[in-house]
Amino acid sequence: MSYERGLALCLVLEIALFSIIGWNFFTPGNAGEIVRASAEIGLLALALTPVIVTGGIDLSVGSLLGLCAVVLGVAWRDAGWPLPAAAAAAIVAGVAGGGLNALLVARLGIPPLIVTLGTYSLFRGLAEGVTAGVKNYSDFPASFLFLGQGGVGAVPSQLLVLVAAAVGFWLMVHRMAAGRTLRAIGFSPDGARYAGVSVNRRLGAVYLLSGMCAGVAALLYVARLGQAKADAGTGFELMAITAVILGGTSIFGGRGSVGGTLLGLATLGVLQNGLRLADLPAELAGVVTAALLLAALGANRVFQGRDGT
């Protein structure tokens, strides 16, 4: 717990710093912008938290976001479906993609790093194939764009989705028996199996959820940018994993928290936004993120002792 407190302190310092050196940083409008810009990666990071807690990884989420965005565009414009149906199709595509990962990881027992490295290319490749890389679906109705660009006052509509997802994952990881079994799997899959945990089913579920969140994130992304194209969400998986790890979840599995992930996400989001408002080059974000991550991992070891599992 002290790690999270340290990270929270770091976030407060960061906010204080940018309030001094940034232009119009400490304003409600800007807080809304930070949420808006972080919402999709936030959804992916929330879903990745239980995945990483089981000792797994899902590198395919960014590509799957791209594929779901394309599915949305195809269903809506090419097939002429009403938008709610197309949005549902995009989420179904996410579940299907997550289902494929789940099948390969949980049923066939292939290491998740390899499975999702494969589907990382597969999903992006499908998205590019369907659109030949050039098709760009735009001119979505204003009622849909509201999801990404609108809101009530300075409160962006994404905040609702993000909060709902955070509560859901928090309940799952920290309040339900399922969460304990995920940690048990992370510490030792065999041990969990002997303890009577249906490891395969649990693993399948977390990858399935991860795919579903990629689908929902695709909706937010398309609504925010007003376009659905095959390159949607490029590199998002690494940003999301960074947020999770920065949040104190162990890459070896067995340990992690949803609250930590949210703090990690906020730290990264504020950093990107703050650097720009302070007229500092955004490349610094990479350097500072790396420094934060290394400091966090170091601190994690100090706070929590060695984790060799």
Place this chain on the structure above:
Amino acid sequence: MRNAALLALLLGAVACRGTGEHGKTIAMMPKNKGNPYFASCRTGAEEAAKELKVRLLWDGPTETDPAKQNEVVEAWITRGVDAIAVSVENKEAISTVLRKARARGIKVLTWDADTEPDARDYFVNQATPRGIAETLAGHAARLLGGKGSFAVITASLTAANQNEWLRQLRLVLAERYPDIKLVDVRPSDDDRKRAFEETQTLLKVHPEVKVVMAIASPAVPGAAEAVKQSGRTDVRVTGLGLPNDARPYLKDGVLDSAVLWNTKDLGYLTVQAANALAMGTLKPGVSSLTAGRLGAVKVEGDQVILGTPFTFTKDNVDQFNF
């Protein structure tokens, strides 16, 4: 460690802030900060900023995430600037946020690559797509002797500029060079290595291709290197590229010609136009803009025109260094 990093940041930012509290603030965005093409535009932009005593913010994506340009513009709107000038990666995506900037009273220009006309006040046009297509088609026709096949290495298959040039190129071919065939278009993703690999594949798949046309600046040296290593002396390269990248291959003879506009002038003109727009001297109905060392520049409707394309060859390339 964290605190030290934050402190360093703070000091850096305060130091940045201390300089130049003067004139208008102009925010300018390239498609990709890492591309030397944009780096050379930046030198011109900074030259103009210095002359005009304006504060120039230069920021943009360092990777190919299409959402990044929007996030940078959002930040500039929040920060509050007088004018925003964007080289647009993706017009559908950026137009919403540019309209939002205009609604907040910020002057908006596009340069190098345009967005939807209602999302900006002016477009600083480096060269018309038609002019570029004519120049490129002319080089290809000359190299092929009026008859034969050529292929294109483009930026990405989604890049708006390149796709417009390709469209015009096909029109020019149909009108003037019916015996010349464009047999393949391959992406390079603005990456030299990718262009190298795609050109290698291209030469194998289409042995009849005698001219490779690389229409993104990092693709020119990539394509030229691939042709050089293939040992195919019957294949020549032409395209759109920066003189420094092109120089060794122009001297080798692998690269016949590199077409471009003066990138420094483009950056220079963009800042000049942005400042004029913010000051109110560039407004609807104006047909000419006085742009510092460039003199009077033509304004056509909502476009500020830089001029005609320029071809670098082995004879003139040494006069340029960017």
